[in-house]
Amino acid sequence: MILCTKEARSLVGGCDEVYNPKHIEMFAEKINSNKPKEVTIYDITNTDKQKHLSKFYVNDHVNRTGSNPLIGKQKYFDIDFIDIKKTYKTHPSGVITFCCGKELNKSLPFPSHYLCHIAIVCKALKVESITGILINFIK
Numbered sequence: 001m002i003l004c005t006k007e008a009r010s011l012v013g014g015c016d017e018v019y020n021p022k023h024i025e026m027f028a029e030k031i032n033s034n035k036p037k038e039v040t041i042y043d044i045t046n047t048d049k050q051k052h053l054s055k056f057y058v059n060d061h062v063n064r065t066g067s068n069p070l071i072g073k074q075k076y077f078d079i080d081f082i083d084i085k086k087t088y089k090t091h092p093s094g095v096i097t098f099c100c101g102k103e104l105n106k107s108l109p110f111p112s113h114y115l116c117h118i119a120i121v122c123k124a125l126k127v128e129s130i131t132g133i134l135i136n137f138i139k
Contacts, residue, residue, distance in 0.1 A: 002014060003015065003017050003031070003040070003042070005019050008044050011044065011053070016034075028125060041132050042133050043114065043115035043134055044112065044113065044136070045111055045135070045137070046136065046139070047136055053137070056110065056136070058088050058096075058131075058132030060088065060097075062096065062099065062116075064100055065099050065101035070120060070121075079124055084119075084123055096109070097132070098111050099116035099117070115134070
């Protein structure tokens with residue numbers, strides 16, 4: 001299953017679902033109804049040190065969005081706490097992304113929008129394999 005942030009949607013051919021942080025439960029229901037064993041999540045990054053439209057695998061994230069999609073929704077997800085260690089399928093050249101939310105902080109290495117939120121929701125839904133990919137979009 002291919003999942004995208006709205007920022008990455010136009011760069012990825014064929015997103016199955018697009019994440020909206022205002023409608024987390026609706027997004028989760030669409031994923032859960034498909035019961036995927038694996039997902040690929042796309043978001044954008046912005047670094048002038050790499051070519052425009054270069055792709056980077058994500059090995060880990062730092063959530064700097066100021067929010068967590070599970071807070072206040074523990075009953076809905078039937079969880080108390082989830083361990084997000086080893087969330088992503090790792091790659092030798094994978095990067096750590098800093099999830100920033102709506103606005104990218106370009107002073108951080110490999111900033112992204114909401115990739116971490118999507119990964120957290122997928123982890124809560126017990127998706128077995130999560131691949132994160134960033135697309136470098138230089139405006």
